[in-house]
Amino acid sequence: MKTSTFFAICKRYSMALTLLAVNIILCFALPEIGFTAADMSLSNFKEMLSVLPPIFILLGLLDVWVDKETMMKFLGKGSGIRGGSMAFLLGACAAGPLYAAFPVATVMLRKNASLFNVFVFIGAWSTAKVPMLTFEAANLGLTFMVTRLCINLVGIWIIAGVVNASLTNEQQQEVYQIAEQG
Incomplete structure (x- = not known):
């Protein structure tokens, strides 16, 4: 060596x-x-x-099964509220710890998903996963769960928007380049 x-x-x-x-x-x-x-x-x-081997298998399948054009159509720039909502649902329905979200986000970036939607996806993965919501509803009450979910929904969108707006075009392109390098 x-x-x-x-x-x-x-x-x-x-x-x-x-x-x-x-x-x-x-x-x-x-x-x-x-x-x-x-x-x-x-x-x-x-x-x-x-945790990671199943995530990487799913990432490989996502990479092969979902072409770049489809990802750009549903989660790319200009996908609007529909794209943000889809990113939120993808993150909320995910399984596994937060560190597993980052390889998925990298694949999304490689397929030209907008940074805003990737930020929403990561935010939803970290705060609004379905298993966590069901646990909260059962143990802390439905009112608590719905209140926290609504606050998180608004908070995730605001944070994603602020972070996205704070990045210059050069910084955004650098994020996409880093994702391409793997």
Whole structure:
């Protein structure tokens, strides 16, 4: 392996390597805390391994089954309220933790979905998933669930609009370029 390749790999995985180093240091310096931290890190890693493969399979299917023109028609620039509503429904019906939303958002960007709709999708994934809503309705009451959902709906659209408007055209193009690079 070339030295430059080794350093490129280390740079790419610097956060994971840093976490590993901190866990090792903690295990020697403060064994009780260190082993607890290492156990939690391992548990989180196992959870990611159980969630990400199905997400990537679905992403592959989304990439193959939904052509760019269809994505642009329903979620692209100019899709309006229909596109934002569809992005919200896609995010709300999703399953899995929030970190699984970002690969999906990347595929959406590669197929020219508007940034506004991608922001709405991520917002809905993080705050309005159907399982969370049913849990809230059952445990906190229907009034609470509906109130929070309405506030989130408005909040997501406002935040997506503000973030989208705050990006220059160059910054928006940079986001699309980063998505293309993978």
